[in-house]
Amino acid sequence: MDRLWNRTNRESGCWIWTGCKNADGYGTISVNGKMHMAHRLSWELTNGPIPNGLFVCHKCDNPSCINPEHLFLGTNKDNMQDKVKKGRKNGGGPARGERNGSAKITKADVLEIRKLHANGISGRKIADKFGISDSQVFRIILNQCWK
Numbered sequence: 001m002d003r004l005w006n007r008t009n010r011e012s013g014c015w016i017w018t019g020c021k022n023a024d025g026y027g028t029i030s031v032n033g034k035m036h037m038a039h040r041l042s043w044e045l046t047n048g049p050i051p052n053g054l055f056v057c058h059k060c061d062n063p064s065c066i067n068p069e070h071l072f073l074g075t076n077k078d079n080m081q082d083k084v085k086k087g088r089k090n091g092g093g094p095a096r097g098e099r100n101g102s103a104k105i106t107k108a109d110v111l112e113i114r115k116l117h118a119n120g121i122s123g124r125k126i127a128d129k130f131g132i133s134d135s136q137v138f139r140i141i142l143n144q145c146w147k
Contacts, residue, residue: 001045004029004038004066014065015042025063042066043073055079061086097146105130110146117141 007019017027027038046068127134
């Protein structure tokens with residue numbers, strides 16, 4: 001318990017986990033050789049066991065927060081609906097198009113790519129112009145992405 005709370009910055013309303021985090025920003029901690037999610041452990045230490053099938057969700061939408069007051073239990077559906085309601089996810093799935101933080105091009109670029117291809121410009125030249133792969137250009141042209 002002390003290890004959990006000692007690795008927490010409580011300077012704001014969110015109690016930010018300062019230990020190891022996974023790729024999605026959720027805190028992780030090893031207890032007796034087993035990895036635990038820090039926010040789930042915080043819930044359990046404060047409120048007791050998490051019933052099977054339930055998630056520990058964040059009211060604050062901060063995956064690094066382990067403040068028990070910012071956590072609530074819900075099903076996967078509850079969690080997805082919460083994300084959509086708060087505008088963090090498009091339909092519960094990954095953000096698409098320009099809303100995806102990893103997008104290298106815009107919707108306007110996609111329209112230009114399709115126009116250039118229709119005018120006979122090679123996929124390789126288009127790819128070089130926009131800094132994307134030629135296979136990505138063809139997925140755009142074939143409406144396999146950026147529909």
